[in-house]
Amino acid sequence: MSSQLFRATLFFGLGLFVAGSCSPLLAQKKFVANYDESKVPSYQLPPIWQDDGEKTAESWQPRRAELMQLFGNQMYGTPPESEFKIRFEEIESGKSFDGKALRQQFRVELATEAGEHSIDLLVFTPTNATKPVPTFLGLSFFGNHTVADDKVITVTSSWCRSSKDKGVEDNRATEAGRGTSKSRWPVEMIVDAGFGVATCYCGDIDPDFDDGFNNGVHALFPGHRPDAEHPDRWGTISAWAWGLSRMLDCLQQEVKAVDGERVVVIGHSRLGKTSLWTAAMDARFAGAISNDSGCGGAALSRRAFGETVERINTSFPHWFCGDFKRYNKNESALPIDQHQLVALLAPRPVYVASASEDRWADPKGEFLSAKLSSTVYEALGHAGLKLEELPPANTAEIGRVSYHLREGKHDINAWDWANYIRFMQQIAD
Ligand code: GTR
Numbered sequence: 398m399s400s401q402l403f404r405a406t407l408f409f410g411l412g413l414f415v416a417g418s419c420s421p422l423l424a425q426k427k428f429v430a431n432y433d434e435s436k437v438p439s440y441q442l443p444p445i446w447q448d449d450g451e452k453t454a455e456s457w458q459p460r461r462a463e464l465m466q467l468f469g470n471q472m473y474g475t476p477p478e479s480e481f482k483i484r485f486e487e488i489e490s491g492k493s494f495d496g497k498a499l500r501q502q503f504r505v506e507l508a509t510e511a512g513e514h515s516i517d518l519l520v521f522t523p524t525n526a527t528k529p530v531p532t533f534l535g536l537s538f539f540g541n542h543t544v545a546d547d548k549v550i551t552v553t554s555s556w557c558r559s560s561k562d563k564g565v566e567d568n569r570a571t572e573a574g575r576g577t578s579k580s581r582w583p584v585e586m587i588v589d590a591g592f593g594v595a596t597c598y599c600g601d602i603d604p605d606f607d608d609g610f611n612n613g614v615h616a617l618f619p620g621h622r623p624d625a626e627h628p629d630r631w632g633t634i635s636a637w638a639w640g641l642s643r644m645l646d647c648l649q650q651e652v653k654a655v656d657g658e659r660v661v662v663i664g665h666s667r668l669g670k671t672s673l674w675t676a677a678m679d680a681r682f683a684g685a686i687s688n689d690s691g692c693g694g695a696a697l698s699r700r701a702f703g704e705t706v707e708r709i710n711t712s713f714p715h716w717f718c719g720d721f722k723r724y725n726k727n728e729s730a731l732p733i734d735q736h737q738l739v740a741l742l743a744p745r746p747v748y749v750a751s752a753s754e755d756r757w758a759d760p761k762g763e764f765l766s767a768k769l770s771s772t773v774y775e776a777l778g779h780a781g782l783k784l785e786e787l788p789p790a791n792t793a794e795i796g797r798v799s800y801h802l803r804e805g806k807h808d809i810n811a812w813d814w815a816n817y818i819r820f821m822q823q824i825a826d
Pocket of ligand 1 (some may be wrong): 667668691704709
């Protein structure tokens with residue numbers, strides 16, 4: 398190699414190294430999560446109530462409207478308000494789970510001037526029900542066919558995240574995915590308890606990757622995509638939340654087996670962040686459950702314990718609105734925090750759940766949000782969360798504001814659901 402060529406190669410190599418060290422990928426690798434309670438920064442939470450204001454039902458309404466606007470503009474992004482058409486079609490029904498469950502599959506068709514989009518909704522209700530039943534509604538990570546070993550359930554044709562375990566090949570779901578998420582959806586236990594469970598695939602609403610908001614329901618509203626000029630418009634979590642409201646439209650208008658006034662939105666992890674924001678935006682939901690929702694869900698952002706605002710905005714730049722990135726490494730500047738999000742659900746029953754080994758999601762930060770939201774429940778005439786501090790593992794406190802800490806990892810399992818069924822009982826009564 399000539400010395401000139403050597404110098405050029407060295408220069409180019411160094412250039413790559415310098416550019417590489419600034420790339421988001423490498424910056425991401427360098428992130429070290431804080432798991433040390435003594436290193437949690439000292440922080441002051443934004444108040445739930447207007448400073449020095451009265452804590453009454455009357456004063457809550459304007460404060461709630463103000464907070465909704467802040468969460469919409471600064472964090473999740475606002476959904477469009479323009480018109481759309483919606484149609485429901487029952488595409489299949491039959492018995493499942495040895496005849497215990499009625500399975501119904503609906504296609505929810507959405508249309509605007511910009512195009513059409515459809516989402517498949519799967520509903521299980523107890524066959525022996527004598528009246529419409531209270532029902533859980535939640536999104537799945539990999540499609541309706543993954544929630545049960547049932548050959549009749551439609552396999553999604555939407556884009557899926559790569560996963561051999563879930564039978565995804567080249568970002569497409571396959572037959573091999575059937576039932577692979579059934580531990581997260583104990584349908585038999587739910588129908589045995591007298592409740593329904595409905596689900597659709599989050600990627601049917603909006604694919605979970607950073608696509609410049611060109612597909613999913615974003616594509617129906619091209620004039621409302623987030624861009625440099627409008628960084629406050631809806632990210633993917635807001636799109637999922639909007640989609641869940643369309644599923645509720647279907648349950649309320651089309652599904653006679655479901656009690657549409659008693660639908661509780663449930664979600665795990667990123668979908669638990671979504672369930673809280675969904676119920677905040679749509680008062681028709683009778684309650685909400687967030688399972689291990691962590692940063693951007695129930696966990697207080699200011700604690701920066703485990704996943705932080707900067708980390709989540711770097712790994713998942715499409716989840717929140719553009720303006721949320723202003724708070725990367727700058728949580729104390731946020732005009733909001735997640736205890737206020739939980740409070741937005743009052744007086745409807747809310748359940749925040751954590752897992753002991755799920756430090757990334759900050760169980761203590763999740764607990765504190767539930768606890769602090771209680772002030773609004775109390776002002777509205779209901780009991781708040783009865784626990785004073787983070788309880789020992791495998792303790793569930795069920796009430797209007799519920800919380801549990803399950804022993805184990807980041808997941809949603811039968812123990813979690815057994816408690817969600819107990820929680821649902823208060824909605825049924
Ligand atoms: C993680 C993310 C979390 C949580 C989780 C999930 O990678 O950092 O905020 O949402 O994914 O949804 O499983």
